[in-house]
Amino acid sequence: MQFELLSTDPKSKARAGTITTAHGSIETPIFMPVGTAATVKGVHQRELKDDIQAQIILGNTYHLYLRPTTEILEKAGGLHRFNGWDRPILTDSGGYQVYSLGQIRKITEEGVVFNSHIDGSKHHFTPEGVMDIQRSIGADIIMAFDECTPYPCEYGYAKKSMEMTHRWLKRCIKRFDETPPKYGYDQTLFPIVQGSVYQDLRRASAEFIAEQGREGNAIGGLSVGEPAEMMYEHTQAVCDILPQDKPRYLMGVGTPANILEGIALGVDMFDCVMPTRNARNGMLFTTEGIINIRNKKWEDDFSPLDAGLPNSYASSFYTKAYLRHLHRCNELLGAQIASVHNLTFYLHLVKEARKHILAGDFYDWKEKQVKILMQRL
Known part of the structure; x- marks a missing residue:
């Protein structure tokens, strides 16, 4: 993977760049639709390409490991061939999903023992095993195995967790570097900064992650x-430490306003389930609010x-009255149209942000946009 930094906004730390992977280029800043179980829920791959214009999507190690299983993915030739998506894919390591299992998982120095949310069967994730699973999935960018601490979290626990995440990272790097990719193209490993909401821990973690010299870095646990x-506050502190010449990925963020503020702080990559999850509940993000x-x-x-997305079929063809009708009737088409619209808007937003970074007026544009995007119509 390669990253080229093209421009920085003069009044903020916003950056425009290009990430090049084996499955194509990604123009940053970028939003990545979440395709947890080998699908962006309710959205066709054709729509992802043509209407939404997604450049990269996510898969999740935990869910893909359980279903369809790595054995099936290997037989298919990897996730790209399994789901028909021929552009870049990033896989989350499953650390967040394991964290969310709560009472049905146990964390030790060796790794995490957990019970499947599907059938209760017992499984064991280790840093080495998660690297092997992600090799089998075949994502272009894979994430190190980490522990995501809850909020609020006591300082002592956050420190111990961060230090264990760093030790796990060393094991991830060793395993990744001594194993080849399975499908004839290169993969890239991103470490993850942790440290909960403690400034000294965040700085220490960012420094440790920067020292590893990988091709990109992620910020987790926010x-x-x-x-x-x-x-x-913590995103800014971390971005000030992470290398300028490597892409920075803020995991699980967020609202349109969150994304614009994150871009202003120097983040290049974002993902969140919000545009599709909220779409299914009838919430639309639009250029007017x-x-x-x-x-x-x-x-x-x-x-x-x-009307601010004139080139989008979903956004310009369907009316508000019709979509309200579909949602009131619980028609599946309503969730699908709303999902396509929200994702189209998110990709439009980061594309506009990139234009303004390249033009040198991002900060002033962002200040106006945040107020608009946060208002409820």
């Missing part, structure tokens, strides 16, 4: 319930979902 300003399409006020509104 957007887990802490206030947004606290998330921004946030819409709850279930509200009665949209019952006889025959305007497009978002």
Whole structure:
């Protein structure tokens, strides 16, 4: 993987660049639709390419390991061939999913023993095993195995967890570097900064991760319930330490406003389930603000979902009244249209951010956009 930094905004730390992988290039800043179980929920690959214009999507190690299993993925020739997506893929290591299992997992120095949420069967994730699983999945960018601490979290636990995550990272790097990719193309390993909401821990973790010299780096353990300003504070501290010539990935973030603020702090890559999960519940993110399409006020509104996205079929063809009708009837098409629209908007937003970074006026544009995007219509 290669990263070329093209431009930096003069009034912020926003960056525009290009990541090159075996499955194509990615223009940063970028939002990555979440395809947890080999699919972006309710969205065709054709729509991801043509309407949404996604450049990279996510898969999740935990879910793909359980279903369809790495054995099936290997028989298919990797996730790209299994799901028909021929552009880049990033896989989360499963650390966050294991964290969310709560009472049905046990964390030790060796790794994590957990019970499947599907059938209760027992499984064991180690740093080495997670590297092997992600090799089998065949993602272009794979994540180190880490522990995601909850919020709030006591300082002592956060420190112990961070130090164990660093030890796990060393094991991940060793295993990754001594094993070849399975499908004839290179893969890239991203370490993950942890440290909960403690500034000294975040700085120490960022310094440790930077010392590993990998091709890119991630920031984990944020957007887990802490206030947004606290998330921004720690993101800024970490970005000030992580290498300028490597892409930075803020995991699990977030709202449109979160993404613009993250870009201003120097983040290049984002992912979040919000655009699709909220779409299924009737929340639309638009160029004019946030819409709850279930509200009665949209019952006889025959305007497009978002006139600000004229090149989007989903956003310009369907009306607010029609989408409200579909949601009120619990028609599957309603969730699908809303998901395509929200993802199209997110990709449009980061594309516009990139344009303004390259033009040198990102900060002023961002300040106006954040106010618009946070208002409820």
